[in-house]
Amino acid sequence: MSKPGPVDEAYEPYEPRRRVPLPVYWVAIALALWGALTLWQDSTADRTGARERLMEANALERRQTMTGSALFAERCATCHQADGSGISGAIPPLASSRFVQADPRVIVQILLHGINGPIVVDGDDFNGHMPAFGSVLDHDQLARLATAVRRTWGPGGIIDPRFVAAERARTANRGIPWSGGAEIAAALDPAIGIQPAYHPPASASADTTALSIARNGKSGGWSCASCHGANGEGRDGVPRLAGQSADYIAGQLLAFANGSRPNDIMRPVASQLSASERGGLGRLYAALASPSTSRSELAGDLARGAELALYGDDRRNLPSCFSCHGPSGFGVAPSTPSIAAQQPGYTAGRLAALARFARSRPGAVMPAIAARLNDTDRRAVADYLATLPPSPVTARKDAR
Amino acid sequence: MNDRNEDPATREPAHDKVRGRNTRTGIYAITGGLLLFLFAIMVRDEFAFRGRENSPPAANVPLSFTPPPMSKIPDGPEGASIRHGMAIFENTGTEAKPFVGNQLACRSCHLDAGRKADSAPMWAAWVSYPQYRAKNKKMNTMEDRLNGCFSYSMNAQGSPSGGPPPKGDPIYADLEAYFHWLASNAPTGAKLKGAGFLKLKLPQAGYDRDRGRAVYAQHCASCHGDDGQGRTDINGRQVFPPLWGPRSYNWGAGMAQLNNAAGFIKANMPLGAGNTLTDQQAWDAAAWIDSQERPKDPRQKGTVAENVVAFHSGEKTFYGKTVDGHLLGSGTEAPVQASRR
Numbered sequence: 001m002s003k004p005g006p007v008d009e010a011y012e013p014y015e016p017r018r019r020v021p022l023p024v025y026w027v028a029i030a031l032a033l034w035g036a037l038t039l040w041q042d043s044t045a046d047r048t049g050a051r052e053r054l055m056e057a058n059a060l061e062r063r064q065t066m067t068g069s070a071l072f073a074e075r076c077a078t079c080h081q082a083d084g085s086g087i088s089g090a091i092p093p094l095a096s097s098r099f100v101q102a103d104p105r106v107i108v109q110i111l112l113h114g115i116n117g118p119i120v121v122d123g124d125d126f127n128g129h130m131p132a133f134g135s136v137l138d139h140d141q142l143a144r145l146a147t148a149v150r151r152t153w154g155p156g157g158i159i160d161p162r163f164v165a166a167e168r169a170r171t172a173n174r175g176i177p178w179s180g181g182a183e184i185a186a187a188l189d190p191a192i193g194i195q196p197a198y199h200p201p202a203s204a205s206a207d208t209t210a211l212s213i214a215r216n217g218k219s220g221g222w223s224c225a226s227c228h229g230a231n232g233e234g235r236d237g238v239p240r241l242a243g244q245s246a247d248y249i250a251g252q253l254l255a256f257a258n259g260s261r262p263n264d265i266m267r268p269v270a271s272q273l274s275a276s277e278r279g280g281l282g283r284l285y286a287a288l289a290s291p292s293t294s295r296s297e298l299a300g301d302l303a304r305g306a307e308l309a310l311y312g313d314d315r316r317n318l319p320s321c322f323s324c325h326g327p328s329g330f331g332v333a334p335s336t337p338s339i340a341a342q343q344p345g346y347t348a349g350r351l352a353a354l355a356r357f358a359r360s361r362p363g364a365v366m367p368a369i370a371a372r373l374n375d376t377d378r379r380a381v382a383d384y385l386a387t388l389p390p391s392p393v394t395a396r397k398d399a400r
Numbered sequence: 401m402n403d404r405n406e407d408p409a410t411r412e413p414a415h416d417k418v419r420g421r422n423t424r425t426g427i428y429a430i431t432g433g434l435l436l437f438l439f440a441i442m443v444r445d446e447f448a449f450r451g452r453e454n455s456p457p458a459a460n461v462p463l464s465f466t467p468p469p470m471s472k473i474p475d476g477p478e479g480a481s482i483r484h485g486m487a488i489f490e491n492t493g494t495e496a497k498p499f500v501g502n503q504l505a506c507r508s509c510h511l512d513a514g515r516k517a518d519s520a521p522m523w524a525a526w527v528s529y530p531q532y533r534a535k536n537k538k539m540n541t542m543e544d545r546l547n548g549c550f551s552y553s554m555n556a557q558g559s560p561s562g563g564p565p566p567k568g569d570p571i572y573a574d575l576e577a578y579f580h581w582l583a584s585n586a587p588t589g590a591k592l593k594g595a596g597f598l599k600l601k602l603p604q605a606g607y608d609r610d611r612g613r614a615v616y617a618q619h620c621a622s623c624h625g626d627d628g629q630g631r632t633d634i635n636g637r638q639v640f641p642p643l644w645g646p647r648s649y650n651w652g653a654g655m656a657q658l659n660n661a662a663g664f665i666k667a668n669m670p671l672g673a674g675n676t677l678t679d680q681q682a683w684d685a686a687a688w689i690d691s692q693e694r695p696k697d698p699r700q701k702g703t704v705a706e707n708v709v710a711f712h713s714g715e716k717t718f719y720g721k722t723v724d725g726h727l728l729g730s731g732t733e734a735p736v737q738a739s740r741r
Contacts, residue, residue, distance in 0.1 A: 089636065090636045
């Protein structure tokens with residue numbers, strides 16, 4: 001159709017127009033629609049995600065500024081019960097307790113240092129062991145907790161964080177729990193009334209062999225203190241031993257030695273020890289009331305950790321930690337260890353190690369449970385347990 | 401559009417023709433594209449949602465049920481009653497102290513505060529009462545049933561008051577409020593999955609207390625103790641419940657029957673490792689536990705032999721049998737310190 005004549009200098013080659021096959025249109029249109037749908041769904045997901053992140057941040061903030069009653073529900077209710085009624089024969093009630101009614105110094109000092117000794121509450125005798133919260137809660141948290149308890153069961157009023165700070169400073173060198181109701185009444189508020197006398201247990205003479213192994217090691221081997229700390233407080237992935245059950249420690253040393261608990265670091269150390277040395281080390285560490293140095297450090301979700309420790313997760317067939325390790329994680333002698341105030345790196349690592357035995361040891365309880373915890377849950381529960389007060393030191397009744 | 405040389409006279413129809421063709425093509429393209437898109441969506445959904453739909457529930461297939469989370473307990477007076485019911489359930493020896501004659505609590509056997517399937521969960525119990533029970537040959541309300549729990553499982557005969565809570569006691573109302581809340585949205589009278597204890601068929605080899613002793617030593621003793629007396633924590637609080645002896649359930653309790661104990665053990669024990677024991681092991685462990693002496697049956701009027709006829713015929717139980725020269729059912733002495741829990 002071009003004109004005849006000399007070659008057109010401006011000639012542009014072109015392809016004759018051909019019709020695009022229909023299927024190409026179909027695919028193109030379908031793809032365009034698909035793309036639009038995906039974009040729309042993504043943007044919804046993005047909006048949902050943003051909303052969830054915001055909610056999470058708010059929840060985190062709420063947790064950090066947990067109200068006094070929330071602190072009570074998580075820290076105190078496992079023993080004193082949500083309604084403050086205590087446990088008949090074991091845990092004193094808070095409702096109708098003169099210690100809650102008394103001068104505010106009483107509740108603050110009990111929270112800071114704990115109690116170890118006989119106490120009479122509402123006419124009933126108790127000989128319990130209240131943990132010390134001084135090393136795990138700050139002035140602010142303690143003030144909120146004490147205020148909530150006094151508002152619910154006491155005379156009300158507000159306890160100021162500065163008051164808590166002053167009380168903490170005043171008794172900073174105390175180091176041991178209050179020796180029962182008598183000492184509290186005498187030192188803090190005589191209005192509490194007559195309390196049973198405290199008879200200190202006959203102190204066993206110091207086991208110099210155990211002390212030497214703990215500090216210097218045995219025949220050139222590592223000392224316990226070189227990893228577990230001078231006061232058995234543990235660090236990073238090394239467990240806290242202070243306040244652990246004596247039988248449990250001795251039993252684990254034996255398990256390291258005979259290989260039933262495989263551990264390349266502990267095996268050579270434990271193999272050196274005789275039965276009496278294992279027992280001596282167990283008693284030595286069981287008697288240490290070192291403050292907790294454990295802190296949440298695995299970025300675990302503390303609320304989830306608390307949920308697992310207190311209630312478990314029935315959807316995943318997980319019983320609560322406390323159903324076997326005792327209502328505050330202080331352990332049940334002789335076979336169930338204390339898990340409160342444990343170093344989170346150790347707890348999470350130990351759970352991961354136990355999970356590997358789930359297949360080879362069917363029927364073993366902890367491997368089965370550990371295998372049902374995913375990594376996030378292990379970190380959550382380890383971090384939560386690290387925030388608990390350490391187990392009180394007591395001459396534990398073995399086998400009940 | 402490249403028909404530049406065509407005669408202007410013929411242009412109009414050609415243009416119309418092209419336009420018509422383009423429109424037709426457009427319609428075909430859009431329709432086809434839309435169909436293809438819809439087809440792709442259908443394919444995707446077919447794969448994404450395959451198996452997710454619930455088939456309509458058949459009449460006899462048990463429904464699964466999940467109780468509401470604790471955080472959903474309402475506020476107000478109703479919530480207070482529910483909470484108190486839960487406190488009684490968890491801390492029976494303190495909250496219902498006058499009526500408890502042993503170291504157990506409701507939650508000792510109804511695990512996870514009465515929520516756990518296959519450990520006689522309370523949401524399933526709530527929707528199946530009132531109910532006729534052969535045990536007392538009458539129509540039982542939930543209160544009647546709870547009265548039985550206190551009489552037998554909680555051994556009320558050894559309690560400070562010497563019996564279960566009297567008719568109309570608020571303990572019943574609060575417990576019922578808790579159960580009612582647990583069963584929120586559960587269909588009344590329907591068969592729920594996980595109700596009661598697991599029905600475990602008796603294996604070929606029957607049950608044997610000597611085999612059971614070995615199972616017990618290997619799988620149960622580390623928590624419940626060689627002597628079956630459970631364990632307490634540093635404050636003297638019972639963590640693992642006693643399974644026999646004066647501080648456990650009495651001979652009238654459902655758990656004293658082997659089929660119930662075996663079903664409970666199979667599904668729930670060791671705690672956290674349920675369903676790891678074989679049926680045989682569960683029956684044998686139950687035989688060991690339930691062939692130990694425990695508080696006497698409170699219904700007993702005459703001799704144990706007479707009481708076997710009156711209340712224990714047809715049960716799978718060691719009640720009234722003589723084991724190692726001892727007549728089981730004779731009962732135990734009252735414990736020294738009954739209030740401790």
